[in-house]
Amino acid sequence: MTIETKDIRKVFSTGQVETIALGGVSITVKDGEFVAIMGPSGCGKSSLLNILGLLDSPTSGSYLLDGSEVARLKESERTNFRKGKIGFVFQSYNLLDDMTIEENVRLPLIYQRMTASEKTDRIKMVLNKVGLGHRMNYFPSQLSGGQQQRVAIARAVVCHPGLLLADEPTGNLDSKNGMAVMELLRELNNEGTTIVMVTHSLHDASFANRTINLYDGQIVDTLTDRL
Numbered sequence: 001m002t003i004e005t006k007d008i009r010k011v012f013s014t015g016q017v018e019t020i021a022l023g024g025v026s027i028t029v030k031d032g033e034f035v036a037i038m039g040p041s042g043c044g045k046s047s048l049l050n051i052l053g054l055l056d057s058p059t060s061g062s063y064l065l066d067g068s069e070v071a072r073l074k075e076s077e078r079t080n081f082r083k084g085k086i087g088f089v090f091q092s093y094n095l096l097d098d099m100t101i102e103e104n105v106r107l108p109l110i111y112q113r114m115t116a117s118e119k120t121d122r123i124k125m126v127l128n129k130v131g132l133g134h135r136m137n138y139f140p141s142q143l144s145g146g147q148q149q150r151v152a153i154a155r156a157v158v159c160h161p162g163l164l165l166a167d168e169p170t171g172n173l174d175s176k177n178g179m180a181v182m183e184l185l186r187e188l189n190n191e192g193t194t195i196v197m198v199t200h201s202l203h204d205a206s207f208a209n210r211t212i213n214l215y216d217g218q219i220v221d222t223l224t225d226r227l
Contacts, residue, residue, distance in 0.1 A: 087156030146177025
Protein backbone atom coordinates (compact mmCIF):
# COMPACT_ATOMS: atom_id res chain seq x y z
CA MET A 1 0.00 0.00 0.00
CA THR A 2 1.41 3.39 -0.99
CA ILE A 3 1.28 6.69 0.92
CA GLU A 4 1.76 10.18 -0.45
CA THR A 5 1.11 13.32 1.57
CA LYS A 6 1.61 16.88 0.36
CA ASP A 7 1.84 19.84 2.72
CA ILE A 8 -0.20 18.18 5.49
CA ARG A 9 -1.06 20.61 8.27
CA LYS A 10 -2.81 19.83 11.56
CA VAL A 11 -3.90 22.66 13.83
CA PHE A 12 -5.65 22.17 17.16
CA SER A 13 -7.71 25.09 18.45
CA THR A 14 -8.56 25.58 22.13
CA GLY A 15 -10.51 28.77 22.63
CA GLN A 16 -8.37 31.49 21.10
CA VAL A 17 -5.17 29.42 21.24
CA GLU A 18 -3.99 27.52 18.17
CA THR A 19 -1.40 24.75 18.37
CA ILE A 20 0.31 23.66 15.17
CA ALA A 21 0.94 19.91 15.44
CA LEU A 22 2.00 19.49 11.80
CA GLY A 23 3.31 22.40 9.78
CA GLY A 24 3.31 21.15 6.21
CA VAL A 25 4.50 17.54 6.03
CA SER A 26 5.13 15.88 2.66
CA ILE A 27 6.17 12.23 2.62
CA THR A 28 6.04 9.28 0.25
CA VAL A 29 6.02 5.65 1.38
CA LYS A 30 6.38 3.00 -1.31
CA ASP A 31 4.48 -0.27 -1.33
CA GLY A 32 6.27 -2.79 0.88
CA GLU A 33 8.52 -0.21 2.56
CA PHE A 34 9.31 -0.12 6.31
CA VAL A 35 9.57 3.49 7.49
CA ALA A 36 10.37 4.74 10.99
CA ILE A 37 9.30 8.18 12.23
CA MET A 38 11.40 9.67 15.02
CA GLY A 39 11.50 12.91 16.96
CA PRO A 40 11.13 14.37 20.46
CA SER A 41 7.85 14.22 22.38
CA GLY A 42 5.29 16.71 21.06
CA CYS A 43 6.87 16.97 17.59
CA GLY A 44 3.77 15.66 15.79
CA LYS A 45 4.65 11.97 15.33
CA SER A 46 1.39 10.59 16.71
CA SER A 47 -0.67 13.28 14.94
CA LEU A 48 0.90 12.22 11.65
CA LEU A 49 0.33 8.53 12.35
CA ASN A 50 -3.34 9.18 13.22
CA ILE A 51 -3.82 10.97 9.90
CA LEU A 52 -2.01 8.22 7.96
CA GLY A 53 -4.28 5.65 9.65
CA LEU A 54 -7.45 7.64 8.90
CA LEU A 55 -8.16 8.07 12.61
CA ASP A 56 -8.05 11.84 12.08
CA SER A 57 -8.20 14.32 9.20
CA PRO A 58 -5.62 17.00 8.38
CA THR A 59 -6.58 20.65 8.66
CA SER A 60 -5.26 21.14 5.13
CA GLY A 61 -3.13 19.38 2.56
CA SER A 62 -3.43 16.29 0.38
CA TYR A 63 -3.22 12.61 1.35
CA LEU A 64 -3.23 9.91 -1.32
CA LEU A 65 -3.58 6.37 0.06
CA ASP A 66 -3.06 3.80 -2.67
CA GLY A 67 -3.87 6.53 -5.17
CA SER A 68 -7.15 7.63 -3.54
CA GLU A 69 -7.51 11.12 -2.05
CA VAL A 70 -8.59 10.57 1.57
CA ALA A 71 -7.78 13.88 3.29
CA ARG A 72 -11.34 15.21 3.08
CA LEU A 73 -13.26 12.04 3.94
CA LYS A 74 -15.93 12.19 6.65
CA GLU A 75 -15.41 10.07 9.76
CA SER A 76 -17.79 7.32 8.57
CA GLU A 77 -16.06 7.25 5.18
CA ARG A 78 -12.63 6.99 6.84
CA THR A 79 -13.90 4.06 8.94
CA ASN A 80 -15.17 2.19 5.90
CA PHE A 81 -12.01 2.90 3.91
CA ARG A 82 -9.61 1.53 6.53
CA LYS A 83 -11.55 -1.69 7.30
CA GLY A 84 -9.35 -4.63 6.44
CA LYS A 85 -6.77 -2.34 4.82
CA ILE A 86 -5.00 -0.79 7.81
CA GLY A 87 -3.79 -2.50 10.98
CA PHE A 88 -2.80 -0.68 14.17
CA VAL A 89 -0.37 -1.60 16.96
CA PHE A 90 -0.28 0.66 20.01
CA GLN A 91 2.14 0.92 22.92
CA SER A 92 -0.64 0.02 25.39
CA TYR A 93 -1.77 -3.17 23.52
CA ASN A 94 -5.50 -2.21 23.84
CA LEU A 95 -6.65 -5.80 24.43
CA LEU A 96 -10.06 -6.45 26.00
CA ASP A 97 -9.50 -8.07 29.39
CA ASP A 98 -12.79 -9.98 29.49
CA MET A 99 -12.14 -11.70 26.16
CA THR A 100 -9.80 -14.60 25.46
CA ILE A 101 -6.83 -14.18 23.15
CA GLU A 102 -8.77 -15.93 20.39
CA GLU A 103 -11.76 -13.60 20.86
CA ASN A 104 -9.54 -10.50 20.82
CA VAL A 105 -7.92 -11.53 17.54
CA ARG A 106 -11.33 -12.43 16.06
CA LEU A 107 -12.70 -8.87 16.50
CA PRO A 108 -11.44 -7.40 13.18
CA LEU A 109 -12.96 -10.35 11.32
CA ILE A 110 -16.54 -9.53 12.37
CA TYR A 111 -17.22 -7.59 9.17
CA GLN A 112 -15.26 -9.89 6.86
CA ARG A 113 -17.15 -12.14 4.49
CA MET A 114 -15.74 -15.41 5.77
CA THR A 115 -17.24 -18.57 7.22
CA ALA A 116 -16.77 -19.31 10.92
CA SER A 117 -14.30 -22.08 10.12
CA GLU A 118 -12.32 -19.78 7.79
CA LYS A 119 -12.11 -17.19 10.58
CA THR A 120 -10.93 -19.81 13.08
CA ASP A 121 -8.28 -21.07 10.64
CA ARG A 122 -7.07 -17.51 10.04
CA ILE A 123 -6.86 -16.83 13.80
CA LYS A 124 -4.89 -20.03 14.41
CA MET A 125 -2.52 -19.11 11.59
CA VAL A 126 -1.68 -15.62 12.88
CA LEU A 127 -1.40 -16.76 16.51
CA ASN A 128 0.98 -19.51 15.45
CA LYS A 129 2.96 -16.89 13.51
CA VAL A 130 3.44 -14.84 16.69
CA GLY A 131 4.22 -17.98 18.74
CA LEU A 132 1.01 -18.02 20.78
CA GLY A 133 -1.12 -20.65 19.09
CA HIS A 134 -1.06 -22.68 22.30
CA ARG A 135 -2.49 -19.76 24.33
CA MET A 136 -5.71 -19.14 22.37
CA ASN A 137 -7.97 -19.71 25.38
CA TYR A 138 -5.92 -17.60 27.80
CA PHE A 139 -6.99 -14.14 28.92
CA PRO A 140 -4.70 -11.08 28.52
CA SER A 141 -4.06 -10.95 32.29
CA GLN A 142 -2.49 -14.41 32.06
CA LEU A 143 0.14 -13.23 29.56
CA SER A 144 3.33 -11.20 29.90
CA GLY A 145 3.62 -7.74 28.35
CA GLY A 146 5.60 -9.12 25.44
CA GLN A 147 3.01 -11.81 24.80
CA GLN A 148 0.18 -9.25 24.94
CA GLN A 149 1.93 -7.10 22.36
CA ARG A 150 2.33 -10.12 20.08
CA VAL A 151 -1.42 -10.75 20.43
CA ALA A 152 -2.01 -7.11 19.48
CA ILE A 153 0.12 -7.60 16.37
CA ALA A 154 -1.80 -10.79 15.50
CA ARG A 155 -5.07 -8.86 15.80
CA ALA A 156 -3.66 -6.07 13.63
CA VAL A 157 -2.67 -8.40 10.77
CA VAL A 158 -5.46 -11.00 10.91
CA CYS A 159 -7.27 -9.25 8.03
CA HIS A 160 -4.05 -9.19 5.96
CA PRO A 161 -3.93 -5.37 5.81
CA GLY A 162 -1.70 -3.74 3.23
CA LEU A 163 -0.57 -1.13 5.77
CA LEU A 164 0.49 -1.63 9.40
CA LEU A 165 0.89 1.42 11.64
CA ALA A 166 2.80 0.98 14.90
CA ASP A 167 3.01 3.63 17.65
CA GLU A 168 5.94 2.89 20.01
CA PRO A 169 5.32 -0.89 19.73
CA THR A 170 8.13 -1.78 22.17
CA GLY A 171 7.63 1.16 24.54
CA ASN A 172 6.37 -0.96 27.45
CA LEU A 173 8.62 -3.97 26.87
CA ASP A 174 12.01 -5.12 28.13
CA SER A 175 14.81 -5.54 25.60
CA LYS A 176 14.25 -9.27 25.00
CA ASN A 177 10.51 -8.94 24.33
CA GLY A 178 11.12 -5.74 22.37
CA MET A 179 13.54 -7.57 20.10
CA ALA A 180 10.99 -10.36 19.51
CA VAL A 181 8.35 -7.80 18.50
CA MET A 182 10.73 -6.01 16.12
CA GLU A 183 11.77 -9.30 14.53
CA LEU A 184 8.09 -10.07 14.00
CA LEU A 185 7.49 -6.69 12.36
CA ARG A 186 10.48 -7.26 10.07
CA GLU A 187 9.11 -10.68 9.11
CA LEU A 188 5.72 -9.15 8.26
CA ASN A 189 7.45 -6.48 6.19
CA ASN A 190 9.48 -9.11 4.34
CA GLU A 191 6.17 -10.77 3.45
CA GLY A 192 5.02 -7.55 1.75
CA THR A 193 3.24 -5.50 4.44
CA THR A 194 3.97 -1.77 4.31
CA ILE A 195 4.89 -0.57 7.83
CA VAL A 196 5.10 2.93 9.29
CA MET A 197 6.36 2.98 12.89
CA VAL A 198 6.66 5.84 15.36
CA THR A 199 9.49 5.26 17.81
CA HIS A 200 11.89 6.95 20.24
CA SER A 201 14.30 4.02 19.89
CA LEU A 202 17.28 4.21 17.52
CA HIS A 203 17.56 0.43 17.89
CA ASP A 204 13.98 -0.11 16.71
CA ALA A 205 14.43 2.42 13.90
CA SER A 206 17.41 0.39 12.63
CA PHE A 207 14.94 -2.31 11.51
CA ALA A 208 13.38 0.15 9.03
CA ASN A 209 14.55 0.84 5.49
CA ARG A 210 14.25 4.57 6.10
CA THR A 211 13.90 6.98 9.03
CA ILE A 212 12.01 10.28 8.87
CA ASN A 213 12.91 12.78 11.59
CA LEU A 214 10.26 15.24 12.76
CA TYR A 215 10.86 18.36 14.81
CA ASP A 216 8.17 20.90 15.73
CA GLY A 217 5.75 19.42 13.21
CA GLN A 218 8.13 19.48 10.26
CA ILE A 219 10.50 17.02 8.60
CA VAL A 220 14.12 17.92 9.36
CA ASP A 221 15.88 15.05 7.60
CA THR A 222 15.48 11.54 6.24
CA LEU A 223 17.95 8.65 6.53
CA THR A 224 17.58 6.11 3.74
CA ASP A 225 18.55 2.63 2.66
CA ARG A 226 19.46 1.09 5.99
CA LEU A 227 18.90 -2.56 5.19
